[in-house]
Amino acid sequence: MHFIPEIITNILLFIVLYFEVFILLTYLETREKRNLPPTLLPKQLPSVSIIVPVWNEEATILKTIFSLLKLNYPKDKLSIFIVDDGSLDNTWKVLQRFSRNSQIKLLKKENGGKHTALNYALEFIESDLVGCLDADSFVHPEALKKIVAHFENDKELFAVTPSIKVHNPKKIIELMQRVEYQWAVLLRNILSYMNALYVTPGPFTIFKRNVFKMLGNYKHAYLTEDMEMAMRMQNSGLRIGNAPDAFVYTVTPQTIRTLYKQRLRWTYGFLRNVIDYKHLFFNRQYGHLGMLVLPTASISLVSTVYLVVNTISSWTKSLFTSISQIQTVGFHFAWPQFDFFYFDTSIIFFLGAVTFIGTFALVIFARKLSENKITLSLDLVYFFVLYAFISPVWITKAIFNVAFARKTKWR
Amino acid sequence: MEWKKYAYTFVITAVIFATAIFLNNYFSQKKLNEVKNIESRIAIDILASETQFSLLSELPCREIGSSVLSQELATLGDKLSYTEENRGADDEEVLSLKKYYSLLEIKDFLLMQKIKERCGTTAATTSPAIIYFYSNIKDCPDCEKEGFVLTRLREEYPELRVYSFDYDLGLSALQTLIAIYDVKNQTPALLINGRVYYGFTSIEDLKKIIPEFKILDKQKALLQSSPKATSTSN
Numbered sequence: 001m002h003f004i005p006e007i008i009t010n011i012l013l014f015i016v017l018y019f020e021v022f023i024l025l026t027y028l029e030t031r032e033k034r035n036l037p038p039t040l041l042p043k044q045l046p047s048v049s050i051i052v053p054v055w056n057e058e059a060t061i062l063k064t065i066f067s068l069l070k071l072n073y074p075k076d077k078l079s080i081f082i083v084d085d086g087s088l089d090n091t092w093k094v095l096q097r098f099s100r101n102s103q104i105k106l107l108k109k110e111n112g113g114k115h116t117a118l119n120y121a122l123e124f125i126e127s128d129l130v131g132c133l134d135a136d137s138f139v140h141p142e143a144l145k146k147i148v149a150h151f152e153n154d155k156e157l158f159a160v161t162p163s164i165k166v167h168n169p170k171k172i173i174e175l176m177q178r179v180e181y182q183w184a185v186l187l188r189n190i191l192s193y194m195n196a197l198y199v200t201p202g203p204f205t206i207f208k209r210n211v212f213k214m215l216g217n218y219k220h221a222y223l224t225e226d227m228e229m230a231m232r233m234q235n236s237g238l239r240i241g242n243a244p245d246a247f248v249y250t251v252t253p254q255t256i257r258t259l260y261k262q263r264l265r266w267t268y269g270f271l272r273n274v275i276d277y278k279h280l281f282f283n284r285q286y287g288h289l290g291m292l293v294l295p296t297a298s299i300s301l302v303s304t305v306y307l308v309v310n311t312i313s314s315w316t317k318s319l320f321t322s323i324s325q326i327q328t329v330g331f332h333f334a335w336p337q338f339d340f341f342y343f344d345t346s347i348i349f350f351l352g353a354v355t356f357i358g359t360f361a362l363v364i365f366a367r368k369l370s371e372n373k374i375t376l377s378l379d380l381v382y383f384f385v386l387y388a389f390i391s392p393v394w395i396t397k398a399i400f401n402v403a404f405a406r407k408t409k410w411r
Numbered sequence: 412m413e414w415k416k417y418a419y420t421f422v423i424t425a426v427i428f429a430t431a432i433f434l435n436n437y438f439s440q441k442k443l444n445e446v447k448n449i450e451s452r453i454a455i456d457i458l459a460s461e462t463q464f465s466l467l468s469e470l471p472c473r474e475i476g477s478s479v480l481s482q483e484l485a486t487l488g489d490k491l492s493y494t495e496e497n498r499g500a501d502d503e504e505v506l507s508l509k510k511y512y513s514l515l516e517i518k519d520f521l522l523m524q525k526i527k528e529r530c531g532t533t534a535a536t537t538s539p540a541i542i543y544f545y546s547n548i549k550d551c552p553d554c555e556k557e558g559f560v561l562t563r564l565r566e567e568y569p570e571l572r573v574y575s576f577d578y579d580l581g582l583s584a585l586q587t588l589i590a591i592y593d594v595k596n597q598t599p600a601l602l603i604n605g606r607v608y609y610g611f612t613s614i615e616d617l618k619k620i621i622p623e624f625k626i627l628d629k630q631k632a633l634l635q636s637s638p639k640a641t642s643t644s645n
Contacts, residue, residue: 018424025420291417321555328556329563329614341445341490345438346497350431 005310006348012303013351019296020358023190027365030193034244034369045148046128047077048206053117055085057135058094060251065098067138072145080104081121086111114202115218115225122212131206137250138167139204146246147206158238159200159207159230160246161188163370167249172382173259177252179363179383185244186366192242196289198297200230200240204248211238224269231277234289244369260394267301267398274298275402301395308392360384439497443504446494449487450511456483457518464525484519485565487512488575500547510582516574517584523572539568539623542602543575544594553611557599560614568627 050068054061061082068080080103084092098104109120118132129151133139143162150160163185166178191197200207205226215236221228233240253259274294283290363383368374491512495505523540543561545554561573576585578598594600594607601608603620618624 014424014428017427018420021423021427022416022420025416025423324556325559328559332563332566334566341442342493345435345442347428347431347435350434351428354427354431 009307009310009348010351012299012306013348013355015296015299016303017351017355017358019292019300020355020362022292023187023362024358026190026193027186027362030190033193034189045074045077045145046151047079048073048129048131048144048148049079049081049121049125049127049209050204051081051083051118051121051125051130051132052135053083053085053114053121053132054087054091054095054135055111055114055117056087056089056091058087058090061091061094061135064133064135064138065104067141068133069101069103070141071139071143072141073148075103078103078144079125079127081124082106083117083121084108085114085117113220113223115220118225119217122217125209127209129206130209130212131204132202133204133248134202134250137164137203137248140247140249143204143243143246143248144206147204147243150241150243151206151208154239154241156239157208157241158211158233159205160241160243161192161197161200162204162206162246162248163188163242163244164201164203164248164250165370167251169252169379171254172386173254173256174252175379176382176386177259179367179379180387181252182366182370183363183383184366185370186362189242189244189369191293192240194288194293195239196234196287196293197240197242198230198234198289198294199227200233202226203250204246214238222269222272223265224273227266227269227273228276231273231280234286235277235280256390260390263391263394264398264401267395268401270297271301271398271402301399304392305396305399308388356384442490442494443508446487446490446508449483449490450508450515453483453487453515453519457515457522460522461518464522484516485573487515488573509577509580513576513580513582513585516576517588519572520574538570538572539621540572540574540603541617541621542588542592543573544578544589544598544600544602545575546578546598548579549598551598554599556611557601560612560617564614564617568624570627 052061052064052068065080065082068078071078082095082098082104084095084107086109092108095106099106105124107121107124109117122130129148131147139162147160147162151157164181165185166174166181169175169178188197188199202225211233215229215232215238218225219228230240253262274297277294280286280290281294360380363380364374491505491508495502495509498505500506520540520542523538541561543557545551545557558575561575565571565573576588578589578594578596578600588594592602592605592607594602595609597609599609599611601612601617603617608620612620
């Protein structure tokens with residue numbers, strides 16, 4: 001009776017495991033490259049413009065701007081464009097203190113969404129490179145130089161992504177995300193070696209100005225314009241790189257509710273963009289991205305939901321059995337007796353164990369890359385336990401919304 | 412495209428998978444062997460008891476007691492139902508182990524009847540026996556509940572011997588037992604002291620039906636009131 005679910009579970013586990021092995025192999029392959037000393041900096045630094053789209057962000061905007069002003073980069077080569085996208089609070093007033101700063105240009109427009117703010121600023125920009133920084137993020141002083149070095153190193157790069165860290169994590173939910181972001185640092189780096197990045201993160205991805213001239217400006221793209229831009233670049237064969245040592249700090253959701261909304265938006269956006277760019281799937285022309293990364297990323301969403309629904313249903317079943325038992329004969333506590341006979345030795349158990357060990361190893365490597373040290377702390381537990389329970393909720397909802405064409409909101 | 416890498420990855424993943432399948436088979440076989448071992452130990456126990464019984468008809472009833480009756484039947488039953496859950500009820504190995512288990516249960520039951528006949532009101536009489544018929548094929552929501560009741564009773568009275576049978580198991584000896592006691596195809600059914608009770612029977616009802624429980628309760632109360640006395644019930 002449980003034959004078919006078992007086969008489906010095994011196939012899904014095979015795919016997940018295949019991807020994990022591929023990622024681990026790539027990690028080992030590229031280890032030497034990753035350990036290379038920082039590249040020498042070019043004498044002629046390119047001009048860079050950073051766009052900061054702002055909407056009702058009077059509380060954090062100053063910190064963001066100050067972090068940009070503290071960037072170790074020649075002042076005459078770095079311009080900051082702050083676009084007030086029709087804020088309703090005091091943001092515009094707060095921004096006025098920079099009105100006489102030669103590096104900063106203040107722009108104001110009617111509210112139209114993040115992508116319109118970015119596009120509005122792009123009209124004024126003619127520098128060699130251009131990037132964006134969300135008003136809830138802060139850059140490390142060396143971040144820009146490190147990114148620029150990558151452009152100099154590899155002339156074929158059209159965009160370089162940074163490494164994003166969680167700003168000042170304290171709550172459990174932030175600590176959980178810290179591990180997730182560390183994991184993303186490694187994954188982004190490995191994917192860059194595979195030329196398979198499908199997101200150019202909003203916080204501080206730097207593009208060649210040409211990209212927007214060649215491919216057009218940002219699109220609404222289901223509120224995930226940074227994902228759509230990356231897919232559009234991949235679609236046109238423009239390479240995206242990664243600077244793992246260029247750090248950006250971002251404020252992450254601090255409640256389950258806001259995290260849920262953010263992730264729902266991301267997952268929904270991913271699914272819709274993937275549908276729009278479905279011709280990339282299993283298309284050899286798009287390399288690892290088309291053959292492996294996008295298909296696995298999509299399947300892993302489905303399999304997460306499937307595995308969790310399966311687990312929950314089996315737990316519910318045992319819960320009902322226990323309830324029925326208590327109703328019938330009352331509650332009697334007995335210490336479970338250990339007998340190897342009752343130890344789970346199913347195929348799924350062994351594969352699950354291997355997959356978990358692989359994931360754990362990757363997370364540890366990720367910590368090494370993003371923090372430069374290996375630490376074992378409680379946040380790992382939060383990540384592995386909590387994330388496994390809450391992520392299926394937004395994934396399920398996102399799949400549901402895509403299937404029934406519902407729109408997601410920003411906030 | 413690096414096709415080689417895709418191929419290597421496939422090979423590595425396949426090896427991991429094959430290892431998982433191998434480990435699963437290895438441990439399944441080990442578990443089956445364990446069940447088989449328990450079965451053969453019980454078979455030897457029963458055969459030994461029977462032989463002892465026929466050889467020494469003069470054997471004092473006190474010595475026969477419940478000690479000759481294999482204590483492992485309950486463990487075997489638990490392990491077998493776990494195996495059945497994992498491998499599926501129609502698994503060949505499971506079926507054959509289940510048939511053998513049922514045969515052992517019948518033999519154990521018969522042996523106990525014989526002891527009862529000969530020794531009457533000694534230790535063996537205080538070993539109450541319940542024959543329990545359940546069904547896996549038919550929808551039997553009460554079977555699970557009856558199972559809880561019997562497990563609980565067995566925890567409370569380790570002397571209780573529960574013989575559980577799958578009513579639909581194609582085993583001639585079992586069908587004969589069903590025919591002798593005229594057990595209808597209505598599960599759960601309990602056969603206690605020659606009488607069949609159909610439908611869910613609660614712990615309280617069973618305690619009323621089986622008088623031996625009262626004797627056991629009295630024995631326990633006696634033991635508790637004289638803490639120095641050592642247990643003789645096993």
